[in-house]
Amino acid sequence: MRRELGMTIALVVMCLGLYISNPDFLGQSNSINTLRQISMLGIFAIGIGFVIVAGGIDLSIGSVIGLTGVLIAKLSSTQVGGLGYSLWIGIPVALGAALLVGLGQGLLITRLKLQPFIVTLGGMLFLRGVSQTIAEGGTLSLGGSPLLDLANGGLLKVGSDALVPYPLLIFLAVIGAATYALHFTVFGRYVYAIGGNRDAAEYSGINVKRVETSTYVISAGLGGVAGVCYASYIGQMSQQVGIAYEMYAIAAAVLGGCSLRGGEGTVLGIIIGAAMMRVIDNGINMFQLPYEDADGIQRIWRLDPNWTFIIIGAVILVAVILDQIVHMVQAKRRIRRASAGAAEAALGLQAAVAVGAAAPPAARAPDREDV
Numbered sequence: 607m608r609r610e611l612g613m614t615i616a617l618v619v620m621c622l623g624l625y626i627s628n629p630d631f632l633g634q635s636n637s638i639n640t641l642r643q644i645s646m647l648g649i650f651a652i653g654i655g656f657v658i659v660a661g662g663i664d665l666s667i668g669s670v671i672g673l674t675g676v677l678i679a680k681l682s683s684t685q686v687g688g689l690g691y692s693l694w695i696g697i698p699v700a701l702g703a704a705l706l707v708g709l710g711q712g713l714l715i716t717r718l719k720l721q722p723f724i725v726t727l728g729g730m731l732f733l734r735g736v737s738q739t740i741a742e743g744g745t746l747s748l749g750g751s752p753l754l755d756l757a758n759g760g761l762l763k764v765g766s767d768a769l770v771p772y773p774l775l776i777f778l779a780v781i782g783a784a785t786y787a788l789h790f791t792v793f794g795r796y797v798y799a800i801g802g803n804r805d806a807a808e809y810s811g812i813n814v815k816r817v818e819t820s821t822y823v824i825s826a827g828l829g830g831v832a833g834v835c836y837a838s839y840i841g842q843m844s845q846q847v848g849i850a851y852e853m854y855a856i857a858a859a860v861l862g863g864c865s866l867r868g869g870e871g872t873v874l875g876i877i878i879g880a881a882m883m884r885v886i887d888n889g890i891n892m893f894q895l896p897y898e899d900a901d902g903i904q905r906i907w908r909l910d911p912n913w914t915f916i917i918i919g920a921v922i923l924v925a926v927i928l929d930q931i932v933h934m935v936q937a938k939r940r941i942r943r944a945s946a947g948a949a950e951a952a953l954g955l956q957a958a959v960a961v962g963a964a965a966p967p968a969a970r971a972p973d974r975e976d977v
Contacts, residue, residue: 609863613878617885624889631892638767640888642757645777646835648880650851651858652784653828655876656821657722658859659788661801661868662715664822665726665852667829669733670707672848674700674833676737678753679746679843687746693753701830707733708826712819730852738845747842757839773835780828785873797821801868857918858883860925865933886921890914 624631631637650667657664681689682696707729714725740746748754760768761775788794796817799807808814837843862879864871895907 645773650832651855653825666729668848668851670829671833675837675843704830708823712822716815
């Protein structure tokens with residue numbers, strides 16, 4: 607919990623700094639929108655967290671989000687290009703497609719022993735091409751679909767804003783289910799065991815292939831849920847939706863304490879990591895620094911929005927570097943403790959031998975022949 611506590615403190619300090627810089631950061635509209643963005647990122651970041659804890663990687667999650675939204679728009683939209691079916695058909699079909707993608711990738715990785723990086727990279731490009739084909743290279747609008755109320759609606763409305771948006775409620779449900787599955791079930795212990803040492807987990811009788819495949823299904827399924835939320839939030843879908851989303855999810859998981867080696871990470875840490883990513887993203891637009899120019903005129907300095915990916919990329923690199931440093935320090939500590947323990951045992955053995963050799967004959971235990 608030390609890492610989670612440190613990340614929470616860093617998140618609070620970051621929010622306070624942005625509020626001091628620009629009080630609008632904690633304004634009602636910006637706070638609710640940031641909370642909505644955190645929720646949507648957190649949903650699929652938790653999904654990819656299962657894969658990372660098990661020692662895998664999923665680069666296709668962004669394309670799964672985009673494909674889910676495109677399928678919903680294609681099947682349910684009454685606008686040009688849509689088929690006009692009910693959302694009760696469009697949403698289940700889209701979620702089913704997402705689950706099939708996860709199952710297919712999981713089987714390729716576990717049954718054919720292909721590298722997760724290559725399989726999910728190919729899946730990312732393949733699914734993006736499928737989305738582009740369905741949308742015919744253009745945009746599919748949801749028009750006035752009732753689905754739009756999912757992102758814009760919520761509970762406890764104050765004016766035109768809902769203080770508790772529906773994506774947050776979905777996020778809370780995902781948090782509860784994921785926390786139980788990962789931290790309080792045998793399945794969760796198997797996930798950690800596979801990520802910690804795959805061979806040892808297999809020798810201990812764990813069905814490694816089934817559990818590992820399940821993590822990819824979970825990741826794609828939660829990507830599909832996030833895709834429904836993004837479709838309702840954006841209102842129009844194209845193959846461009848979902849590009850680089852996997853980087854945000856991986857960064858959120860790594861920031862939250864998930865090691866890319868596998869075997870480490872918590873749902874709470876992923877939540878904090880998702881919050882940090884969205885606060886950074888929002889802070890780039892909200893941060894401002896008032897100053898006076900040479901003529902004494904009050905001006906405001908703002909961060910260049912073109913720096914967004916520079917900052918996010920730097921955050922990812924710093925997180926990975928810190929993770930590597932932590933593992934190196936822990937490995938050195940384990941070696942020191944093992945060496946110290948071995949040295950103490952050797953000294954104790956030497957002392958025992960020396961005492962036995964120096965003891966007078968009368969103090970020695972009688973030999974068997976004497977008895």
